[in-house]
Amino acid sequence: MLTATHVPHPRLRETIDGLEKLCAKCEEWWPADREFFFSDPEGVHRLFYCCKACYREQLDPRRLERSPATSITPFPSLFGARA
Ligand SMILES: [Zn+2]
Numbered sequence: 278m279l280t281a282t283h284v285p286h287p288r289l290r291e292t293i294d295g296l297e298k299l300c301a302k303c304e305e306w307w308p309a310d311r312e313f314f315f316s317d318p319e320g321v322h323r324l325f326y327c328c329k330a331c332y333r334e335q336l337d338p339r340r341l342e343r344s345p346a347t348s349i350t351p352f353p354s355l356f357g358a359r360a
Contacts, residue, residue, distance in 0.1 A: 286321050298324055302331035 288299040289309060298309035298321065307313035307328050314324035315332060325332060 288321050288326075296322070298322060300326075300328040300331055302327040302335070 288301070290297050290299070290306065292306075294308065296309040297306040298314060299306055300314075305328070309322050309324055311324070313328050314320075315329060316323055317325040320326055327335070
């Protein structure tokens with residue numbers, strides 16, 4: 278087992294280009310700065326747990342494809358619903 282000198286966090290690593298952070302969603306390493314991560318005061322390195330791309334994907338409002346479920350019966354089927 279390697280004796281890491283200073284590993285601040287399992288999701289952080291130091292490269293020759295600087296500190297990188299592991300995105301929890303796409304599991305890719307990105308530069309640990311606000312260019313790739315949104316800032317989060319409570320997050321690791323004060324960055325959000327997933328990268329901006331994943332964050333946007335998460336916010337992707339696919340729910341807007343609401344099926345027009347307008348099959349609302351205007352009246353309760355008290356009449357004519359004979360078995
Ligand atoms: Zn990501």
